[in-house]
Amino acid sequence: DTGVSQDPRHKITKRGQNVTFRCDPISEHNRLYWYRQTLGQGPEFLTYFQNEAQLEKSRLLSDRFSAERPKGSFSTLEIQRTEQGDSAMYLCASSTPKGYPSYNEQFFGPGTRLTVL
């Protein structure tokens, strides 16, 4: 299966620590998205990459959050000085370039569940 993969699947950390998550999109997908989902809510958009360029960023993405996609393939999301309110499921999704039949459809990974103690 060559779907979107995320690593780790679960992360438990203490408040104040830094954490980094990785997302590997489907290989031909040049668009990559990060979302955060808390219990009882839908995914909340965090940021969007087209190739290596970060083109959209939510105001939810505070100074403690940073995302990169250095070579236009995998992406990382780092949270510095974690807070208990950061506990959530972090989802990554990817989609095809324009011109593909599935353009505008997002393919989601399984997510990374973060627990901040």
Place this chain on the structure above:
Amino acid sequence: AQSVAQPEDQVNVAEGNPLTVKCTYSVSGNPYLFWYVQYPNRGLQFLLKYITGDNLVKGSYGFEAEFNKSQTSFHLKKPSALVSDSALYFCAVRDQGYQKVTFGTGTKLQVIP
């Protein structure tokens, strides 16, 4: 700002009956509309989308949705529900000019045998 409202936290329907899951949206520009489904312990899966053209769109697993511009709605429908359709359904919208997708809070569909 864009938003999505799913007014029902849960919808219960008997197997074999038609189902409707409601969604209304708000967006400044032209809307792109989506439905995604989340099965327990599985990731979000795309069901269907409205981009342009025919207001009635058909998707996976026999689902369809109707785009109604005047009512700013995009309700999900299926003529005959299956127990296996039981899952969490999310409606989503994005403005044509941007990539940010806004999701609703989800509706839990319970199909009763």
